[in-house]
Amino acid sequence: MALEPVGGKYEGVWKNILKNGDISFYINYRDEHNKPKKVLVGKKTASSDFTARDAYSKLIEIKYKIQHDEEPTIKGSRVNKIKLDDLWKVFYEHAKVSKKSHQMDKWNYDKHIAPIFGNKAVKSLKSLDLENFKQDLIRTGLAAQTVKHQITLIRTIFNYAIKHEIITNFVNPISNGKVKMPDVDNHRLSFLTKEQAKELLEILQSIDTTTYHLTVLLLFTGARFSEITGASSKKNKSSDETGIRWNDVNFETNTIYFKKTKNGNARHIYMNDLLLKTINHLKENKKSDLVISTSTGGNILRVSDHFMTALEAVIPKNKDAKTQHKITAHSLRHTHASWLAMSGLDILQIKEQLGHKTLEMTLRYSHLVPNRRHEATKGLSLKL
Numbered sequence: 001m002a003l004e005p006v007g008g009k010y011e012g013v014w015k016n017i018l019k020n021g022d023i024s025f026y027i028n029y030r031d032e033h034n035k036p037k038k039v040l041v042g043k044k045t046a047s048s049d050f051t052a053r054d055a056y057s058k059l060i061e062i063k064y065k066i067q068h069d070e071e072p073t074i075k076g077s078r079v080n081k082i083k084l085d086d087l088w089k090v091f092y093e094h095a096k097v098s099k100k101s102h103q104m105d106k107w108n109y110d111k112h113i114a115p116i117f118g119n120k121a122v123k124s125l126k127s128l129d130l131e132n133f134k135q136d137l138i139r140t141g142l143a144a145q146t147v148k149h150q151i152t153l154i155r156t157i158f159n160y161a162i163k164h165e166i167i168t169n170f171v172n173p174i175s176n177g178k179v180k181m182p183d184v185d186n187h188r189l190s191f192l193t194k195e196q197a198k199e200l201l202e203i204l205q206s207i208d209t210t211t212y213h214l215t216v217l218l219l220f221t222g223a224r225f226s227e228i229t230g231a232s233s234k235k236n237k238s239s240d241e242t243g244i245r246w247n248d249v250n251f252e253t254n255t256i257y258f259k260k261t262k263n264g265n266a267r268h269i270y271m272n273d274l275l276l277k278t279i280n281h282l283k284e285n286k287k288s289d290l291v292i293s294t295s296t297g298g299n300i301l302r303v304s305d306h307f308m309t310a311l312e313a314v315i316p317k318n319k320d321a322k323t324q325h326k327i328t329a330h331s332l333r334h335t336h337a338s339w340l341a342m343s344g345l346d347i348l349q350i351k352e353q354l355g356h357k358t359l360e361m362t363l364r365y366s367h368l369v370p371n372r373r374h375e376a377t378k379g380l381s382l383k384l
Helices: 052-067 084-098 102-117 127-139 144-163 194-207 209-221 225-229 273-284 305-314 331-342 347-354 359-368 373-378
Strands: 013-017 023-030 036-045 255-258 267-270
Touching (some): 036 052, 084 102, 084 144, 102 127, 102 144, 209 225, 209 273, 209 331, 267 347, 347 359
Antiparallel strands (some): 013 023
């Protein structure tokens, strides 16, 4: 038997060209006891179109089953029962080195996607299954943006598997608008009063200090969650949102520097007394170069449940409010801007403070700026 490697992107796949023209495909791998194995997985004949890609797909499936203490199935020439969990494991290895948001991807996959589709054969999934999944998430009260993240992640996993021929003869059931993304309205209208903010901070200070300090940072810088923590749920490979670091904090000028990102302009934010107190506390207890981090020094991926618990105590039934009127962690940025507007700061300065790229994004706060037009018009009068 004269085996030769297929080569190229099908590393681990071997072929044997028989005298009658048929081609036998073999794969080599190490079993659960780390012993090398080389087994026949399929044959290309006049009646079978088994290819090197099919053999490679089987190799990927077997490797992951061995890694997760599952019994690999060698029999069966074509690979039709690859599960979504199998594709996810391959994709996640790629995401860990190419996506800053890979931890958020994992959190979303484990919480929302795996319980429903993880054990499903990929080729059995239809667009209607994904559409029903989307509708179920919406009915549970999940925010439209969060639902969109789940659908986008599944679509990305499918596209990655198709592109790298981990699965073949498969059309992405989410492509070409077969599953419409939910409409996302990010224009929230509600913000905290200063009394509500004070009560929220007092509650958080007593139940979870990390969430308290994160809330202070969000509320008094007006920065985005991703700008402060470095964690983003959006797919953004070119993002330089690494979170604020200690070299971004200037104690001589009492300012924090926020770098330019894909979503926002660079700017310096002044630290008021309460914010400075939080910064000093975090410096005394720092775990890494990040200004605020987890107990192990990593990126905070999401606002803890303590935030919404405390918020519910301040604003009863907030969790049941309509999206535009519901207070969330992102509302702290909206609150910061609203307070600035009500204090009389002009729109251009608010734009600079928030790092907005266009004035249009800031104009939503214009109605809160004290209107001095009538007073100014009155002053134009002449005595005749």
